[in-house]
Amino acid sequence: MSREYKVGIFVICAAALVLLALLFLAVEKGLFSTSHTYTLSSRTGDGFAVGMPVVFSGFDIGRVHSLELDDRGIVLIKIRIPDKHVKWIKEDSFFVLYRPLIGAARIVVNTNNLESPPMPEKKVAEVFVVNDINDAIEKIQPLLETIERLSRRIDGMAAKADEQVFGKEGTLPQINKILKDVAGKLEKLETTVDNLNKISKDASEGTQDLGALRADIDEVTQTLNKVSRDINALLYKKKDTEIKLP
Amino acid sequence: MTFFDTEEKLSRAVQKFLRVNPRNAAPVCEDIPLLSNQEAWLNIALIKQYHENMSAQASRKLVFNWLKRLGLESVADKRNLALGDKERFLVKLLRSAMVQNAAILINRPFNMVPQLKNIDPILQALKTIDDLYSSCHIYDYDWMEQKYGALCR
Amino acid sequence: MREHVLILRILNAKKRLMSFIETTGSFAMQRATSFAQMISFAAAVFYRLFMLGTYNSATRTVLVNQIYFTSIQILPAFLAVSVLFGSVLIGIVFQLLKNLGLTDLFGNVLMGLIVTELSPLFTVLLITLRSGAAINTEMAAMKVNQEIKTLETFRIDVINYLLAPRVVNGIISVVLLSFLFSIVLMGSGILFSRVIFGISADVYVNILLNSTNFSDIVIALVKCAVFGFFITFIPIYFGLRATHELTSIPIVVSRGMVSVFAAILIIEVLSLLTKLM
Structure with a gap:
């Protein structure tokens, strides 16, 4: 194939391609x-x-x-x-x-x-x-306003809560007082529980000496029942009275 | 045939020749080389293609015909550097002869083909292509006269 | 005595300053003159391109040879590089657009950036590296060998015979090769849009049509033609400025190639400005 032929084919084909593409584009774009x-x-x-x-x-x-x-x-x-x-x-x-x-x-x-x-x-x-x-700004604007209002209300609520909780007549001092009271009562309960332990020990000693103390069992049991009833009564009444075992 | 005793006179004469024949001066000189990026036949055909708008095929046919007459078909597709001195001279001569109504001026032929003993081969070539040009002039130094032999006398 | 030395020093400094200003001025004037000469020569060549008398059998032969060397010889390698480079480029750009959530804009990016800006630039750089450098050296060698004198002696116009066919070849080659490169890019776009975005060929073509501006395509074609003109004109212009010494060849070739590169950048910037306006 001669050089002229190759060049001719290349130029004609490529130029035709360019023109066709431009024509296609022009038609598609409605130029004509x-x-x-x-x-x-x-x-x-x-x-x-x-x-x-x-x-x-x-x-x-x-x-x-x-x-x-x-x-x-x-x-x-x-x-x-x-x-x-x-x-x-x-x-x-x-x-x-x-x-x-x-x-x-x-x-x-x-x-x-x-x-x-x-x-x-x-x-x-x-x-x-x-x-x-x-x-976007228009949509965000009401949202921003709401958030501002909310934050103002939250501020007010926080101030009120402060006063109610930490103030002189607030919840916290009263809770402290109650807690102190409960702690005192618990201490007393501890002593009672110790005494109970002692009693249960005595009871076990008593059962060991079945032969000798058989006659006393009923009496002791009754006494224990009474003591326990008294304890219960005392606990329910929450009185600061000392529990005395028989 | 004209002889000069100095380089300056010869150079002035060449310039005058080119001035006098502005349309058809066709010099064959050492300092007017062949185009090295083209084959020998294209160098010759260029004149016809450019000035007469002769087609590439027609000019190729014409050039090959003339090269054949000079016994140079084998050099047609060679480039400048691949040519021998005599071949290069003849290709230059043929290129000059392609000018319409060519007034050929051969400037110091023995400079271009140093191995030539006398002018006869050049005259022979000129005779072969004599229907291509209207006139031919040879310029040289006067101390080269002996190489021109009987022509000078 | 000390005052005398001081005065002498001041005078000396003044003289040096004057000499510096003079040198700068002369350099600027020289550059401006040579630029003006080049532009006026370019205008003459441009005018000659439209004259019927410029074209004859000899210039046509040169033109055919030039197109053969610039476009046909390079075509297989050019297409291979286009497919390889174009596919990778399109793949990366599409993936990037997907990652950035700019899938909608892929048509605009493909047409506005890759097809109308990148493909002419890629083509012109390739042709400049290959043919621009070759033309520059060829012209310089012709000047050194006095072959330009041969042409003048035989009344062969240098602009008609040397410049016109080469410049026309530059214009034709850059426009056509750049167009082929764009076609290859858009072809790989079909494949990548299917793989990356899951878009069918029909939708792809529609999106491309929607994002194509007729004026952008015309500007791109004109830009390619201007590129083609200057990447052949400048190497010839500088090549013809060689002297008769062999050592002048590397000088004019390097000057020519640097000028071509500057011209490419200037044309690219001007085209971008045209788009912005």
Whole structure:
């Protein structure tokens, strides 16, 4: 294969590829198709730019062609939609300027009823603005206010609780007093338990000498019963009386 | 054939020749080399391709034909450094002859082909291609006259 | 006596300062003049590219040879490098986007950054390293061998015969090879988007179309053409500035290559500025 032939094939193939790709892109982008121009309005031109995409269901269907300011100070946004995408724009369509936190701003077309009649080109629809940053701030604002209110209430509650718990008439001094009382009672109970141990020892000694003390068992048992009843009575009455064993 | 006694006079004469023949001067000199990045035949064909827009195939055919006449087909695809002195001279001569109505000026031929004993082989070559050029001039120093033999007398 | 020495010192310092300013001024003027000369020569060559008389059988032969050496000979290696480098690059970028949660933007990154910025830069660097250096040396060698004088003697225009075909080859080669590189990149994109994002080819093409700006593609093509012009013009320009000494070859080649690199950076920055505006 001659050099000229190889060069010819390369140049023709590559150039054809470039041209076909450009042509495909141009057709897909609607460069050769005729288009409709719709006019939208907004109170502010903030966020709008010529060339900004017009999107329907996530797909580019057109571009912002020009921005104008009318006599009343309202911004008129002219969008150009190629013929093949005009079907998405109906009378009940509404337009939203969407400014995401990340990525380019775009005008989103929302059409609820695709059966409704097409939007007349003379109609001037208003653009609603959905701004990710502002929306985020707007959503967070009431939350912040609630948190502030809550913290103020918590502060008040904490102050009240302080007084109720630690104050002169508060819960804590009273609890201390009760605790001291209980501790005293427990000490006394300890002595009683010791005495009981002693008694049980005596009792066991008594049972060992069954032969000699058999006659006394009933009496001792009765005495023990009585003592235990007395202890019970004493414990229930919580009296500071000393328990005396018989 | 013109002889000069100094380098300066010869150089001035060459300059004058180029001035007088601005459209068809075709010098064959040591300091006008062949293009080293092209084969011998392309060096010759270049003149026809550039000035007469002759196609590559047609010019190749023409050049090969003339090289054959000079017995040089074997050097057609060689480059400058691969050529012998005589071959290089003849390729340069043929290149000059490609100029339309060529006024060939051979400047000190024995400088380019030192091993030549006399001018005869050059004259022979000129005769072979005489239908290609309109005039031919040879410039040299006068102390080289003897190499030109009977031509000078 | 001491005052006398002081005055002499002050005078000397003043003289040195003047000499420094003069040297700086002369250097700046020299650079400005040589830059202006280069630009005016570039304009002349650019103008000549559009003249029909520039092209004849000889220039066409040179053009065919140049395209053969610059594009065809390099093509297998270029495609292999494109597939290898392009796939790795696309894989890394896609994975990074996924990790950062920027999956939505992969179309914009692929078209706006990789296809329109990186592939021309990669191609132009490859061609400059291979052909730019070769052209620079070839021209310098021709000048040293007095072959330029041969052309002038036989009334062969240096711009028409040497510059035009090489510059046209530069433009054609950079545009076409850069485009091929982009195609390879987008091809590997299909594969990686399926593996990494689980996106089908149809959706991938749709996302690419959505994130493609026609103007960006046109700017990228124009940029490739400008790259192609300068990466061949500058080496020829510097190569032709060689003297008749062999030692001048490395000097003009290194100057030429540094200038080409500077030109590539300037063009890249200018194209980015155009995009920003």
